[in-house]
Amino acid sequence: MEDQAARLRKLVAELRSGKSPARITRTLVPTRVIAVTSGKGGVGKTNVTTNLALALAQRKQRVLVLDADLGLANVDVAMGLLPRYNLAHVLRGEMELEEIITTGPLGVSIIASGSGVRELANLSDAARSRLLESLASLKADYDFLLIDTSAGLGRNVLGFVLAADEVLVVTTPEPTAFVDAYSMMKVIFQENPRARVRLVLNMVATEAEARDVADKLTVLAHRLLGAAITPLGYILRDERVGESVREQTPLLILYPASPAARCIHSLAAHLTNGRGSAAQSDLRGFFSRVVDLLKPR
Numbered sequence: 001m002e003d004q005a006a007r008l009r010k011l012v013a014e015l016r017s018g019k020s021p022a023r024i025t026r027t028l029v030p031t032r033v034i035a036v037t038s039g040k041g042g043v044g045k046t047n048v049t050t051n052l053a054l055a056l057a058q059r060k061q062r063v064l065v066l067d068a069d070l071g072l073a074n075v076d077v078a079m080g081l082l083p084r085y086n087l088a089h090v091l092r093g094e095m096e097l098e099e100i101i102t103t104g105p106l107g108v109s110i111i112a113s114g115s116g117v118r119e120l121a122n123l124s125d126a127a128r129s130r131l132l133e134s135l136a137s138l139k140a141d142y143d144f145l146l147i148d149t150s151a152g153l154g155r156n157v158l159g160f161v162l163a164a165d166e167v168l169v170v171t172t173p174e175p176t177a178f179v180d181a182y183s184m185m186k187v188i189f190q191e192n193p194r195a196r197v198r199l200v201l202n203m204v205a206t207e208a209e210a211r212d213v214a215d216k217l218t219v220l221a222h223r224l225l226g227a228a229i230t231p232l233g234y235i236l237r238d239e240r241v242g243e244s245v246r247e248q249t250p251l252l253i254l255y256p257a258s259p260a261a262r263c264i265h266s267l268a269a270h271l272t273n274g275r276g277s278a279a280q281s282d283l284r285g286f287f288s289r290v291v292d293l294l295k296p297r
Helices: 004-016 045-058 089-091 116-122 123-135 155-163 177-191 207-225 241-246 257-273 283-293
Strands: 030-039 063-068 110-111 144-149 166-171 195-204 228-235
Touching: 030 045, 030 155, 045 063, 045 144, 045 166, 045 207, 045 241, 089 116, 089 123, 116 155, 116 228, 116 241, 116 283, 123 283, 155 177, 155 283, 166 177, 177 195, 177 207, 195 207, 207 228, 228 257
Parallel strands: 030 144, 030 166, 063 110, 063 144, 166 195, 195 228
Antiparallel strands: none
16 A cells, blocks of 8 residues: 555656646746755744845846745744735635735735645645636746745645755754754655755855855765755855844845845855756646645545
């Protein structure tokens, strides 16, 4: 009898080959779907997501951010926003997706999830169709969808991570964060050996420290998992990051010339200049994959 991991691997293989069980019939404008995740909390994942979105927007990219962190959903707080509606309103049929999207700094679009991410796991056929039709009716085209996932290896996290085109694993040089980042990558590659995983080292003292940690994780992934991961870049430890959090204003807005801000701009440059994967999806297809991966088996 197939276990859950085997079913997930089979589903991912079908999705990657284009044989989606969702039978998507309408193609939307391709979007790079990137899940930003971490093995543990406290590594600055949400700050990376929000400021990377702004850096991409400054490079003339159209960006949509989905706050999929059930435990600490706070992309809106980091952006200095207070959304009235969230994804749960769409799933209950009370709003259209277009109506819940909040516009943040520099024109970045944000979907607050509320309890909506949890509800994705238990959608009725009618609610599922309603969500996909709502996605199909989106007026805006996006170059990037960034998903801020919860930390750790929960089922909701894996649903978004496995459905995304690319995964950014955020970690720090702290030993526990290093171990948890490796554990996250191990699970990802066990479920999908062809996953495109990029590494972001946050809160590093120097470039040399970032390179050392990245090299260790890269070697471990190659030797023990037979997988290739790509270091995307690093972000220097910077006291202004904490100040921006307290001010509820993104770092790139409050301190655009700070060392950490310059590092984030470098990450955005690598993503738009080719260091990241060129794979693209459409939003309806992505959410269809998420729903299928989260369905009770």
